[in-house]
Amino acid sequence: MKNSRKDFFLSHSKFFFVATYLYLMSFWSALRSLAIPVQCIVCATPNIVLCRVCSQELLHAPRNKPIMVSTLAGQMSIATKLPFSDEVSRVVLGAKDDNNHQLESVLVDSLRQSRSLFPEGLLLIPIPSSARARRARGRDFLFDICRELARDTRDEVIPLLSLTRKVAPQKRLNATDRARNMDGAFRVREDLLSRFHKSLKVNQVLIVDDVLTTGATMREGYRALHGAGVRCIGGISAAYSLNWRMYRPAH
Secondary structure, eight states, X not given: OHHHHHHHHHHHHHHHHHHHHHHHHHHHHHHHHHHSOOBOTTTOOBTOSSOHHHHHHHHHOGGGOOEEEEETTTTEEEEEOEEOOHHHHHHHHHHHHSOOHHXXXXXXXXXXXXXXXXXXXXEEEEOOOXXXXXXXXXXXXXXXXXXXXXXXXXXXXXXXXXXXXXXXXXXXXXXXXXXXXXXXXXXXXXXXXXXXXXXXXXXXXXXXXXXXXXXXXXXXXXXHHHHXXXXXXXXXXXXXXXXXXXXXXXX
């Protein structure tokens, strides 16, 4: 009897902790919106986080059309869309860290346009978030983004990659350090490899990330998948660094 009561208490305590955490995150977000006036992150139009004009400019301006780049000596093709800028940086951070659904929809639409450069009937493999990032955001951001994208593309989403160790935040590192930081950082989850064996045998996969900077993360994902016999034909990202010139990353 004591053990059953203890198990009941522990399970409900865990639920209460998670519910309280999510409530506090929501409360803090609302409180910040009161302290900091809401305005368009591009043109500063009041009372809206991204106005319709700026949203259309980001998503449909000719200069922001999706492009195809390549890495790994041409073995891996990557489709991407938005040239990275202060405005795009605010879109990415607002979607990831503030859980803003309007900004998240911009990233999903950008990924959808990048996805259109590949054939239909693929599997989407999100770059895994660290445990620390999942705790801070209350979710696995890229996995959720992939599921939103798959509603339009009718692809299947499989969180096949996981981290083997802690990695430093990539944004603080140069190209050489990024490659070293990601070297051997991913592995393929054996449980999902077995569970989705039929789908993986029939279909090819795309790696999904939010921002392409040097390609180190995509290359490490490709290495892990290729080593497990998964047929990865490339990747997609919502945005890309301006370091990418002539379809090659800057070193």
